[in-house]
Amino acid sequence: GESVGLHLPTLSVQEGDNSIINCAYSNSASDYFIWYKQESGKGPQFIIDIRSNMDKRQGQRVTVLLNKTVKHLSLQIAATQPGDSAVYFCAERGLGQNFVFGPGTRLSVLP
Amino acid sequence: DAGVIQSPRHEVTEMGQEVTLRCKPISGHNSLFWYRQTMMRGLELLIYFNNNVPIDDSGMPEDRFSAKMPNASFSTLKIQPSEPRDSAVYFCASSSSLAGVARSYNEQFFGPGTRLTVL
Numbered sequence: 382g383e384s385v386g387l388h389l390p391t392l393s394v395q396e397g398d399n400s401i402i403n404c405a406y407s408n409s410a411s412d413y414f415i416w417y418k419q420e421s422g423k424g425p426q427f428i429i430d431i432r433s434n435m436d437k438r439q440g441q442r443v444t445v446l447l448n449k450t451v452k453h454l455s456l457q458i459a460a461t462q463p464g465d466s467a468v469y470f471c472a473e474r475g476l477g478q479n480f481v482f483g484p485g486t487r488l489s490v491l492p
Numbered sequence: 493d494a495g496v497i498q499s500p501r502h503e504v505t506e507m508g509q510e511v512t513l514r515c516k517p518i519s520g521h522n523s524l525f526w527y528r529q530t531m532m533r534g535l536e537l538l539i540y541f542n543n544n545v546p547i548d549d550s551g552m553p554e555d556r557f558s559a560k561m562p563n564a565s566f567s568t569l570k571i572q573p574s575e576p577r578d579s580a581v582y583f584c585a586s587s588s589s590l591a592g593v594a595r596s597y598n599e600q601f602f603g604p605g606t607r608l609t610v611l
Contacts, residue, residue, distance in 0.1 A: 415599060415600075422604075423604060423605075424496075424583050424585070424602030424603055424604055424605050425535070425583075425602050426602070427599040427600075427601075430599065470534075470535065479537060479540065479548055480537065480600070481537070482534060482535040482536075482537075483534075484534045485534060485535075
């Protein structure tokens, strides 16, 4: 799809296993983070967000962990399904409404 | 709600031609963003508007690019003249924010994108 990067990191997992996608962010002043999912031919879709005053947030089958000490964000997907196959982006927000997106990770779910 | 609407979905043009991309944000949203996505650079913010006013256009590549938001329900991104290196997928996104007050933590809703190919 349109979102493929030439050197996009790829994570392959077996259907039913848990997936962990990692992201390093750059701005220590960023106070809000979002994980987006982008399927082929579509725009990014919101998955889950977290504020900097939290270190963990859970949604349906997804959990986001934030480690501000090392500026690291992770997305955990439980019981990965074929429909989870997509490119996942983390985005950080610093000043104003300006979000900076990471390069993305392609998740491939194997049958 | 139909979500963010972008047109055209695909555009093929020749170098030097003017290209206009269009976006209709979600009704009630007052922030609008234009992004460009390429294989090499990923997703880049070009410009964003709050209440129809451009707030940050530092991501606009050069003078060939311009964006307008004449009213709350419509925005355009124009490239004149277009060049092959402008080929990319251009996304529009909208969100609801409280401009001028404390920042609110709101997600951006993305449109389906316009795939631009400049030959």
